Each structure stands twice: as structure tokens, then as C-alpha cells.
Amino acid sequence: MQHPCYTIRKTREEDAVGIGKVHYNGWIDTYSDLLPPAMIASLSEERSIRIFQKEGCKNMYAATVNGDVVAFCGYGMWRGTGAEEPPAGEGEIVGIYVLSQFQRNGIGKALLEQAERELKQQGCSTVSLWVLEGNTKTQAFYKAMGFQDAAVKKRSGPLCEGKETKSLE
Helix, strand or coil: CCCCCCEEEECCHHHHHHHHHHHHHHHHHHHCCCCCHHHHHCCCHHHHHHHHHHHCCCCEEEEEECCEEEEEEEEEECCCCCCCCCCCCEEEEEEEEECHHHCCCCHHHHHHHHHHHHHHHCCCCEEEEEEECCCHHHHHHHHHCCCEEEEEEEEECCEEEEEEEEECC
16 A cells, blocks of 8 residues: 655644544544444534534644645643543643544654644643543554553543543653
């Protein structure tokens, strides 16, 4: 398989449509076997696009191939579980999605590393994220990227996610 020539860049408001499409397709490809069918059926590309149009595509990097968004990574300060005060100096990877046909080409790694550099420049010493239980492919990716299970879980309806953490030192 040939590796695509891609560019990593900060997102812009006009990327909302491309990011929304990647987000929707990422959910369908990744979570169809992990979530209740009714939850998957409630998703739509239009809904994902509206989310990113509303949010303005801030604090994100995109990977583009021939000008089209094929992946993105959102980041920011740690939001916590809602039960505790977020610790100072902890960043969060809010989401990372790569279209299936562009996976295993280094794009996810490049996006994650760029977000980590940005968080470190903002004064973060650690970065954390949530990963859906049972999502073994993604868990393996994060482990390969240096994340470790933080033994913290959060549940929201049928979703149970585990926190993974990595030092940026």
C-alpha cells in the first residue's frame, strides 16, 4: 500500500464540513460493533457537521490529502470527569479520528504528536484521554504512543470509558 502525502495544519472554521464527515465516518467505523444499534442509528453526517460548525473547529489539527480533511485531533485543558476539579497542568486529547482508508500511514501518530507539542507549549506536563472499553484497536494505538491506563472509569448511559495518561516531560 502506498503512503499518502498528507499535510498537518491547524484547523479553520471552513474545515467544519470535512471534520464533521471524518467524525461521523469514524464513529460508524469504530463504534458500530461496540454501541447499541439505536445509538449508531441516531447519528448522522449532518449532525456531526453542525457540531463542528457550532464549535468553530478551535484547538484542533487536521490532516489533509489533496486539500481534503482525512483526519483530525482535538485537544485542550483536561475537563475531568465532572466529579473532581481538573488538575493544573493536565491536557486532554478530546478526540482523534482518521478515515479508515488512511489509517496505518502515520497520520494519527503525527496528529497526536502535534497536539502533545501544543499542550506542552501551553504548560501541560501530562496529557490524558478517554477511550471506550472494548475498543482494543484504539487502546493498542494509545499504548504504542506511550499512554498508560490510569485506572479511572466514567460511565454515561451505555458507554464506559477508561482514562489513559501520558507524561509530556
